[in-house]
Amino acid sequence: NTIVWDLENHSTPHALICGATGSGKSVCVKSIVEYAKVAGIKNIVILDPKYEFMSYANNAGVAVLNEISAIEEGMKQMVAYMEDLVKTGGREKTLIVFDEFADAVANSRSGSELKGYEHIQVGVFATGAPKMQRQHTDTEKSLEENLRILLQKGRSCGIRIVAATQRASVKVITGDAKVNFPVQICFRVPKATDSQVVIDEPGAEGLAGMGDGLIKSPQYNDIIRFQAYYIPQ
Numbered sequence: 617n618t619i620v621w622d623l624e625n626h627s628t629p630h631a632l633i634c635g636a637t638g639s640g641k642s643v644c645v646k647s648i649v650e651y652a653k654v655a656g657i658k659n660i661v662i663l664d665p666k667y668e669f670m671s672y673a674n675n676a677g678v679a680v681l682n683e684i685s686a687i688e689e690g691m692k693q694m695v696a697y698m699e700d701l702v703k704t705g706g707r708e709k710t711l712i713v714f715d716e717f718a719d720a721v722a723n724s725r726s727g728s729e730l731k732g733y734e735h736i737q738v739g740v741f742a743t744g745a746p747k748m749q750r751q752h753t754d755t756e757k758s759l760e761e762n763l764r765i766l767l768q769k770g771r772s773c774g775i776r777i778v779a780a781t782q783r784a785s786v787k788v789i790t791g792d793a794k795v796n797f798p799v800q801i802c803f804r805v806p807k808a809t810d811s812q813v814v815i816d817e818p819g820a821e822g823l824a825g826m827g828d829g830l831i832k833s834p835q836y837n838d839i840i841r842f843q844a845y846y847i848p849q
Contacts (some may be wrong), residue, residue, distance in 0.1 A: 630796060631800070632799070635820075639826075639828075661694065665716050698770050712766065714780070730757070743752040804828065809820045823841075827843055830842075
């Protein structure tokens with residue numbers, strides 16, 4: 617039987633993928649990109665902090681962003697693009713692939729680093745020179761906030777997100793975060809607790825690797841064991 621993640625199904629818009637080195641996670645993500653191209657999705661954005669997807673850098677309709685600063689700016693632009701689609705009632709099928717998102721979020725700006733300042737004139741010195749003062753003007757949204765906005769609001773205008781990570785961090789993959797990922801895929805992980813973080817059950821720690829995985833989705837009544845597909849590039 618073929619296990620399917622249907623991008624047209626509004627109950628399964630986004631997928632979370634976790635797996636240790638050698639588990640088959642990266643191959644699965646690359647195969648999703650290949651299937652998306654075959655399916656005619658012309659707008660694919662790959663956020664790739666570990667430079668594993670550079671082979672797509674020159675592909676038409678595919679944008680690859682690597683540096684954290686570029687990823688932050690790219691997500692900010694995607695939120696603005698989504699907001700325009702929502703306001704105009706537009707719909708454009710877009711696939712965002714965020715590889716190693718847990719590490720990227722951990723290394724992105726937060727707190728005071730997101731605050732913007734400007735030098736504003738607050739008076740005049742006795743000499744006639746302007747008196748300037750550095751004042752806080754605005755605060756940017758963090759990478760994690762922008763990702764959450766896209767996950768929550770982007771589904772209605774055709775945005776689909778695949779977020780992948782080697783690290784099953786409870787600080788990033790929280791219960792609230794998983795609500796936004798109806799499809800949860802776990803390849804082999806080191807510990808049963810890692811499996812529980814991703815799919816709420818142990819079991820992925822005993823998988824064979826090389827694409828042997830567990831998938832939890834509203835399309836199926838129970839967690840299903842499957843062998844991930846592979847499309848050679």
